Amino acid sequence: MGFLLRSRRKGHRVFLSPALFYPVPLILFPLLYLLYASLQSWSLPGTPQFAGLSNYIALLSANDFYYSLFVTLVFTAVAVGIELVLGLSFALLLFGEGKVVKVVRLVSLIPLVWAPAVVALDWRLIYDTSFGPVNFILRSLGFGIIDIFSTSGQGLSQWIGILVVDLWQWTPFVSLILLSGLYSIGLDIYESARVDGGSSLQIFRRITLPLLRPAVIIALLFRTVDALRTFDNVFVLTNGGPGIATETLSMQVYRYTFHFFNIGYGAAESIVFGILVAAITGTIILTFKETILRGV
């Protein structure tokens, strides 16, 4: 107890203050500045003119905003959903102690540590319409090709292309989290279930899945937030195209800010986007606070 009593003195201020002060100029101030900018009518080069809520009004009546919102949410739901299911399958495949399994587990780390932008670039080569293996195989099998560079169309094949890259990159992340969860369940539970005469399917549904809940929640949290923010993949693969068919919200903010240099509008959209992500993330975090603090 002596340690705790002594430390009520200045110790914790000095220890904590750098970490507490650092975000002020780097997070708080920029966010406030963003708020300020969103209330201006401001395009570069040019100076800000106060414009009240007009950027927000324009944003909330913009078709491309709602389209982007829609595709971002749908993409997130689809990608995370598939990744959870696939990730679970991979985790079950990789749950074991054999040498092969261990090697493949190591291999599955590759997509995690590789820069997402470079992964996307690699897949761009693979998707190349003329010289890439994917389209070569698709053509040989008689299917249509996936044209990442196309300037026409609804964007469906481009979305599939983006989705596949996202799956390649992040399913291992999910499966490794679920694998940790599987290991933490403990073998004795499986033992007793078998002794009590449970079939594999029963064990899986009644014991494994419920006990995996914390791991699934963690995977859901991280993947949902990251999918909502998708930028690197889309930027490198399709640049939002064809047209704006694959423009996620991050990409749209980028376009208005760094393409049209409409700072005011871009700021407003950034804020709305930020609030959306905060709301979704906050809901997940608050609902599962104990799980997150306790860990898997």
Place this chain on the structure above:
Amino acid sequence: MLIAVLAAWLLFPVYWLFLTSLKTDAQTFVYPPLFVFGPTFNAWSAVLSQSVWLGYLSNSLITTVAGSTLALLIGVPAAYALAFFPVKRKESILFSFLSIRFIPPIVLLLPYFIIFSAIGLENTLQGLILVYVMIGLPFVIWIMHGFFVTLPHDLLDAASIDGASEAQTMYKIALPVALPSLVVSFLISAIFMWNEFPFALILTGEESRTTPPAITAYGISYFGIHYNLVGVVGLLSMVPMMLIALVAQRYLIKGLTMGIVKG
């Protein structure tokens, strides 16, 4: 042999990049695409002798090492304080740092771009490092906090009974034991900084460019693109990360989830 399919699926993009890096320019523009051919190392020697690529790689190295180090210097004492001192609103502070991890980069990009340009920090490594420290802090704080709370208090009590100050207790007692977690925090932050794209894309110019935006800028250009060079640089930039993955494999998932998943 589902596992074999899985492994093939995971390795194919790496394999393709590797194959491409060994092709001559002519061989990259062949249809059907070549899987079997005589390898040449032109692309490799071209990249390794071009100082511009080495410059990008060294910028990445500088920003990553500096960023991670600073993140540790700021974050470790904070994690220590949160673990052992009676801090008010401890949970809120921890969750605030968690939420920093979740901010969409694009939201901060606009203000950073304008502010950095105004104070002359754009196209500088220092500016990028400042941003990267912010990226690394949540990881350092959460991972180290997760470790520190597992330390028994008697260990630290013994030190203070012997008259050590808080700082001495931290340096002499807690940190040596914490070495694996320190290394993991450093490496995980490093991975995120090395691979970072949006901030590097916007906040750097030719002099301070790091590898990811440099590779993609080159790889997306439509004129005179050498796919084999893209292959080489793509693989080169991955090598340090693969080394980290090998070294820290048991702790990787723990690090990537900020210590929430203990592996």
